[in-house]
Structures are given as C-alpha cells and as structure tokens.
Amino acid sequence: MAGKRKAAVVSAANKKSLPQRIKKDLKRNWILYLLLLPGILSLILFKIGPVGGMVIAFEKFSAFQGVFHSKWVGLDNFARIFKDPYIPKVVGNTIILAVLSIVVVFPIPIIFSLFLNEVKQKWIKSTVQSLSFLPYFISAAVMVSILYTLLSPSSGLVNNIIRWFGGKSVNFMAKPGWFRPEYVLLEVWQTLGYSAIIYIAAINNIDQELYEAAEVDGANRWDKIFRITLPCISTSIIVMLIISVGNIFTVNLDRILLMYNPSVYDTADVIQTYVYRIAFESKGFPDYSYGTAVNLLKSVIAFALVTAVNKLADKFAETRLF
C-alpha cells in the first residue's frame, strides 16, 4: 500500500503540465509541425477564415466599409428571403434537380462498379474504367457545347436520327421539360467514372474467400452481387450518400448558366443562378448581403439534412460519417 502511494506521488511529480508537454512535443517533432504549418495556414486563410465573412448576411455590406464597418441589420436579409415571392420557385427548382441528382445520378456509379467487377478480362476492365473517368476532366463549357452540337435542331445527330425516322426536329435545349434530363445526363456523364472509383476500391477490398465459399454453396452471379458485394460496400455507399445529401442544394452553376435560355427559365432558375444575378450581375448596386443570406440559409438546411441522414444511417445501417 505504502509502495503504491509512493509510486503515485513519484508519477504525479514526474507528470508535467500541459504547456510543458506541448513544448516538449514541439521540440521533438518540430519538423513534422513545420510541414503541417502551410496546410494549417491554408485551412485557416482559405477555408475557415472566409466562413467568418458570412457575417455580411447580417449586414448591409459595402465593399468600402468592409465586414467590420458595414451597417448591422440583424435578420433583415433573412426576413426578406421569406417575403421574396420568387424564392419558392427557385428553391423548388433546386430541390427537384437535387432529388433527381440523388435518385438518378447516385445509384448509377454503384451499378456501373458492380457490373465492371463482373468483367473478368483485366484490360477491358481497366480500359472501361479509364474511359469512364475521362469526362471528369472536361470543362462544363466543353460539355455543354458537345450537348448543343448533338442536339442542334438543324445539324445535330439526335435530330438527324429523328428526321431519318420521319419525325420533326426538336430544339431540346429550348424545351423546359428537357432541361432536367439534360442536366442529369451531363452529371452522370461527367461524374460516373470519378464516383465509381470509390466503389471499385471498396469492391477490391472484399475478401475473395467469401465469393469462393458462395460458389461452393451454388450461388450464381446475381446472388454474389446482392448477398456479398453490395452488403460489403454498403458502408462506402452510405458515406457517399451522406456526402451527396450534404451537396443537395449545390448544383453545377457553370453548367446551368451555359444551358440557360429564356425558354427554360421555368425549370432552370435555381438558388445559385438567382444569387448570381443579384450579387454579381446586378443592374444596380450589387446586393452581396442578400445573396450571402440566401446561401447561408441553404447551407444551414443542408447541414441539418446531413445530420438527419447521418442519424438515420446510424440507426438503420449502423454506419455513420461523424
């Protein structure tokens, strides 16, 4: 007993204070901390710092007066959002595009990965994967130009085929009903290969003995996909789903602006295009504060959705992101 007490007293005496421990750690690992410094600075300057700039949502911001001296207006800009008769329309359009993105765009890379995994020839597998990945590096401007060319009413491939079958040319880019399918098509085209990488990596980590055992038990390809592959990559799928929900209000602004025309405003005008018009394309004095307020509210809702999906995932699939 006395020995134990003595050891505790010695240990307490040896235990240094927090600043002393930090100092010791810094001295020992200073090179590692030095390497970390640019990353930390970059994070503070370009990621965390600008979040503070969102305070202009509560101000009547003037570029000259700056964040610290612009007039404080409290929640006025947020109140304006709820009074703005145009907001329901752009929010509606944004949500429809976002839901389509999740319902249509999200499962396609999973299906693609599952099917690609079934290809036995390695060179075909790697070639298809590389080709599917390429569009990710094509800019939105080029993507939309390709779409315009393909769908041109006078010379586009699609309308040539329609005419060949005796049909009449359709200006798809000017049909409000076609805007969303076109947007989703480009999204799938551009992100398919990139998103699939995560699932392919997860599939590659599955223990091959599971498949061998299933084969011994007489499982066919579909059985193996639904009973082994999918359950084994479910964690990755849920993580990706949570991330997708977090981006639910984030549409590809460049793509929409390039596809934008008066005929499709009804379906193409979304929160970001509205904010862009008010803050950056203003015919008068740009209203940065209102634009920021709309975006801030959008971020808060997205955060709430991510939290909810995270909880649901934890409850039903025992997987969570945070």
Place this chain on the structure above:
Amino acid sequence: MKKKLISTLLAAAMLGTMVAGTTVSADEAAGDNTYTMFMRNTYVNWIKELKWYDAAEEATGIHVEYVEGPDEFSDVYAEVDQRIISGTLPDATMTKLSQTNVYGPQGAFADLAPYIEKYAPNLQKYIDENPDYKALVSDENGAIYGLVKESPIFQDFLGYRADHLEKAGIDPASIQTVEDFTEALRTLKDYYGKDNPNYYPLTGREGVFRFAAWFQCLSDVSAEASHGIYMSHFKDYSFDIMSDNAYTMVETMKTWYDEGLIQPQFAEGTFTEGDWEADMINGNGTFFYDYYNRAEWFMENGGPEADPDYQMAVLDNFKDADGNVIVGAGACKYNEECVTAVNANCGEEKIKTILTFIDYFYSEEGIALANYGVEGESYEVEADGTKKFIADYTTEESKPEGEKKWSFLSDRFTVCKPVDNTAFFAWNAPLIADACANYMTEDHIRTGLNLTYTAEESEELANLVATVFDAEVAGMTSFVTGSKELNADNWSAFQDEMNGMGLSRIEELQFEAYNNTYGE
C-alpha cells in the same frame, strides 16, 4: 541531418508558394503628368489604336496608364468592388453610377466638385450648361463622385437583304406597317423556303423581344406614369406587358413562329450571335432588327463573298395606322455604365492631372479632336463651316488589330467627353451613314431618360429587375412557342403573376425616380 534539411526546405517552399498568391505589388509611383486608370480590357485595346487619343495625350502632356479589367461588364464592376476591398484601386477607375452613388459618400471616391471648379473650366461650363447632367452626377450636397460618359443617341435598324426582296418581287417601299412586314415575310418564305428548309425570313440573335417599338408597347416613364421595366431597358429589350399592344406583339410573334417566318431558335432564345451571322451570310435569313451598323458589317464580313448578288439595305421605321412614323427606342444621352471615378486617396495634384486631361475633351479643340480628328488628316472644313471626314471609314476600320487608325465610334468608352451625333453617324460606310441621316432623327427616335435613384431605390429596383425581367421574357417566350396557350385568361394570369413578383413595385419606383429627377 540531410532529411531535416530537405524537410525544412520543403516546408519553406510550400509556405512560400501559398503566400505568393496573396502578395500584392505596390503601385508604381507615378509622376504628376501621368495617372493610372482601371478599365474594361476591350476599351483599353481600343484606346491603344486611336490616333486622336494619342494626339490628345500629346496636346495635354498627360499620359494615362491603363489597368486592364475583364471583358464582361458585370465582371468589371465586380473587380471594382474587389479592388476597393483590397485597397488596390488605381488613381481613376471605370465604374457605374450606382457604385459611385454608394461608395462616393462612404469615402472611396473623391468629391470632384471643388476640383472641377478649380481645375476644369470647360467641364464646369458643360455642367452648368447641362442641368440634366448636373442633376445626374451630383448628390443632394452638390458632391460629384463620378463623371458620366456622354453617349450618341441611336436606335436599332431593320436591316435586310435587298437582293432577296428584289428577287422575290417585293418593293421595300411597300413595307410601311407591321402588317405589310408580315406579308413580306410570307412572300419571302414562299419564295426561298420551298427549296431551303433552313430558311426563315426574320432572324436575329439572343433576346427576341426587341420589337416592342413596332407595336408601340415600349416600357416608358413620364410625369403621368411608368410602364414596364425602364431601368436598364429603356432601349434594349424594352417592353410593357401591361399594354394591350404587348398582347398584339406576342400574338404576331406567335404567328411568325407558327408559320416559320421567324428563325425558331431565335424565338426560343437559343440562337447565338455566331448562328445569326452564319444564317445571314449563308442566305438563310433576310431581315434582322439589330445594332444600327450591322447591315454594313455583313457587307464587310463575308456577305458578297458568299453570294455575288449580296446587298444589304436598311428599312425606314414602320408607320402606325394613321401614317405616323413609329419611334424606335433610343439610347440615353448619358451612359451610366461608363463612369470615371477618382480614388479618394489621390492628392490634389493627381486629381488636377486627371481633371486636366478630362477637361481637354470638353474644350473646343478637344471636342473637335475626339469627334473628327485632326484637320487635314482625318477631316476638312467645308465652305459653310461644317466638318467633313476625309479619312475613309472602310480603310481605317479594316486595319489590322493593334494598328493605329482614325476611328470615331463614340458609343465605346474612352474618356468622359461630349459626343457630336452628326460626326458619330457620319463616321460610317455610305450605306449606314445615309440611313442614319434619314432615320436617326428626332421624329424617329425616342431618347432614353436618365433617372436619378437613391441608393435604397437603386438596390430594391435592381433586385426586383433581376427577378421580374427574366420571368417576363420566359413567360412571353412560352406564349410565342406555344408551351403555354395564348388567350386572354392566360395572358391576364401572366400579368398578375408578374405584378405579384414585383413589376408594379418596379413601376412605382421608376415613377418616383422620374419625379425626383424631372419633377418641379
């Protein structure tokens, strides 16, 4: 030790790379006979080619060092904001009036009023002689934070392929009204459309709702009322959907669309400038209503090469049922999007230099130089005292990019200066110069009105216009293309929807501004 050294260097390199992008080089000190000015890059390139501009710098002994901005107007003004935030505003800057009205009183721009009185006698005289200008640029305390560029007053022209009309047996003089015009479109469609499925007699670029003047439903503002969106749309895309004539306009455009008389992609808003130009050059179109000198542009840019018979012409304004000329929407006298403001950090000497340079263009010598050039080189004086260009428009304007030339296209921004409309219209190829002489007259053009808004009015109006204008265009497009059935009930519901979105409030604000600007 080696590892430590490499790690240290690597970390330092990463840190250095990161902060490199954030450093801002200090402005070079400039002497008293020079100043720096931020401006849209297209205008800077334009200025570099102008012979008269070089002569002005020589005459004043003042050199302007231009800081090039982006090409898009909205990006130019956004960069002004960024430069204000980062403290990198040059001595002078191209900005817009709504920015000077807000940033000026806050202290970003210098109040030029006392300096103009002291150092710019010609400009002061101009301000005194033009109370509308004074009202536009001065705030309630008489401070002047920005100088607005004067603009030539012009309307769009209805250009056409004269050879097409001749071959189809149409006499241009017979096209007096919109109804005549529609009939001419039908005749052309029958004549050229039978062999060419891509032929549409009326074509154009981008926004299709540019015909409101023909139907007498332009947006407007007066002492009695305000109709439609006038802010930023007094000329281009000016229309008033509350007017009965707007219904007629949409109905007529729908007829054009349904009968294949108008290029459908143009009507749907997806026809680009390049598409339109190609159509006009390749014989897929006959008529267009666009910038006043575009008819000449086609003559100079491939028309005659594509078809030896190619000949453009310009039609007179249409007439109403009583035979009166229908006026077209004209530009405002002052271009509020092209304003020169001076950095408040400039000392009196620098402001004096800037104002001395600008003041020169308000002197008799400067006005003559900027509008006609140098006597004996670009113009000569006739016996009756009038000036006549001797420099050839086509030769000068077709000089390669970057080469010095005589050019007097005063619709572009160079410096704030008065514009001689006669010189502006005369500086064109004969086809356009003749059309201007006949159709750019007071009885043909409704001059736009510059309205003075308070900062609050300007902000509210800009936000409403950002929503309502696009919605109006989208709604009218859906009627023209048949996405929505055009009938009295749907049209009325559309009008109500636009009023609900803020059209009526826009009209209220414009009316208030009119009374504040021109009221007793």
